[in-house]
Amino acid sequence: MIYKVTGKTKCDVRNCKNDAAYAFDVKGISGKCFLCAGCLAALSADCRALTVPKSPKNAIKKRLDRAEASDVLC
Numbered sequence: 438m439i440y441k442v443t444g445k446t447k448c449d450v451r452n453c454k455n456d457a458a459y460a461f462d463v464k465g466i467s468g469k470c471f472l473c474a475g476c477l478a479a480l481s482a483d484c485r486a487l488t489v490p491k492s493p494k495n496a497i498k499k500r501l502d503r504a505e506a507s508d509v510l511c
C-alpha cells in the first residue's frame with residue numbers, strides 16, 4: 438500500500454517540513470498522501486499500538502502502571 442517516492446515533495450503531516458520519502462494513494466484532488474521517514478515510523482508505531490493485540494505481559498505491566506498511577510493520584 439505504501440511505496441517509496443523520490444523528488445522534492447514535502448511530507449503531508451501537519452507541522453512537518455521534511456521531504457517525503459513514501460506515499461500512499463488517497464481519495465481527493467491530490468490523490469496521494471506523502472510521508473517522510475520519520476512520520477512513517479511514528480505512524481507505524483501508532484498502528485502497531487492500536488492494532489497489535491496486547492501480550493499478557495504488557496497487559497499485566499499496564500495494570501501495574503495504572504495501579505501505581507492511582508496510588509500517586511489518590
Ligand SMILES: [Zn+2]
Nearest residue numbers: 448453473476
Ligand atoms: Zn513528516
